[in-house]
Amino acid sequence: MTPALADRRTGDPIGVFDSGVGGLSVLGALRTELPLEKFIYVADSGHAPYGERDDTHVIARSHAIARYLVATHRIKALVVACNTATAAAIKLLRQDFPDLPLVGIEPALKPAAQLSQTHRIGVMATRSTLNSEKFQTLLASLQDQATYILQPCDGLADAIENGDAIKTIAACAYFTGAMGQFGVNDGAMDTLVLGCTHYPFAIDTLRHLVGEHVVFLEGGAPVARQTRRLLADRGWLAQPPADATRKPPMVFCTTGNASKLQLAVQRWLDVKTDVQSVVIESNPAPASLLR
Numbered sequence: 001m002t003p004a005l006a007d008r009r010t011g012d013p014i015g016v017f018d019s020g021v022g023g024l025s026v027l028g029a030l031r032t033e034l035p036l037e038k039f040i041y042v043a044d045s046g047h048a049p050y051g052e053r054d055d056t057h058v059i060a061r062s063h064a065i066a067r068y069l070v071a072t073h074r075i076k077a078l079v080v081a082c083n084t085a086t087a088a089a090i091k092l093l094r095q096d097f098p099d100l101p102l103v104g105i106e107p108a109l110k111p112a113a114q115l116s117q118t119h120r121i122g123v124m125a126t127r128s129t130l131n132s133e134k135f136q137t138l139l140a141s142l143q144d145q146a147t148y149i150l151q152p153c154d155g156l157a158d159a160i161e162n163g164d165a166i167k168t169i170a171a172c173a174y175f176t177g178a179m180g181q182f183g184v185n186d187g188a189m190d191t192l193v194l195g196c197t198h199y200p201f202a203i204d205t206l207r208h209l210v211g212e213h214v215v216f217l218e219g220g221a222p223v224a225r226q227t228r229r230l231l232a233d234r235g236w237l238a239q240p241p242a243d244a245t246r247k248p249p250m251v252f253c254t255t256g257n258a259s260k261l262q263l264a265v266q267r268w269l270d271v272k273t274d275v276q277s278v279v280i281e282s283n284p285a286p287a288s289l290l291r
């Protein structure tokens with residue numbers, strides 16, 4: 001990397017994507033960790049939910065969005081702010097974009113094992129994430145440290161995505177009820193891993209259901225720290241602007257309903273912004289799938 005190119009990359013944005021609004025929970029952590037950076041967020045709501053679709057769909061969508069962000073927005077790094085897309089596609093994304101720093105997110109099983117006193121840990125995630133080879137490998141490596149109660153939460157991300165409070169409450173009640181006893185007593189789950197980036201937006205409901213002593217774990221902050229590390233290693237961190245009062249821009253795009261994303265951004269990030277509607281075609285198939 002020549003110094004001139006390295007210099008130019010400092011001012012480029014970081015791309016972040018999810019199947020919908022869930023990745024905003026990660027973007028919030030990224031903004032806190034990296035306040036000088038520009039971000040471009042893609043909600044793939046027109047092709048969501050990912051969690052109950054097959055891998056081919058999620059891989060094709062992840063590649064299409066990565067290609068779009070590189071070609072159209074010249075991103076300097078990509079954060080896959082979706083557990084389902086990370087599980088299905090990050091390995092292939094790394095093959096197809098070898099020069100692009102890539103950060104994925106996975107359910108925080110390891111920190112949970114370190115924190116739990118009862119050694120019983122609840123894990124809520126999409127069916128696709130829980131069935132993935134990546135997740136199963138992680139789980140197998142930690143089986144001797146704790147008992148993990150896995151709960152596929154069909155429909156929960158969709159209810160959160162649509163801002164449907166009644167469905168969200170009903171789904172949370174059903175799934176936490178199915179998992180068993182929460183609390184700090186022996187035999188109860190004292191730790192709950194939120195293995196889907198949509199679920200932090202249901203945290204008040206979940207807290208009400210599982211009680212005040214249960215520890216929630218999500219992956220936003222570790223992802224943000226890893227993004228900082230990768231950029232710092234390359235000398236690509238943004239430099240303070242000449243006018244320190246100006247906040248770096250965030251651009252929001254969706255393949256679905258723009259006003260829905262706009263409302264979510266305002267609600268969850270407290271940011272008033274315009275949202276761009278974009279069409280991101282899935283074709284051509286990613287190079288790694290054609291090999």
Ligand code: DGL
Binds near residue numbers: 018022082084198
């Ligand atoms: N937010 C995504 C995740 O972290 C999944 C939501 C969906 O099913 O589309 O897994």
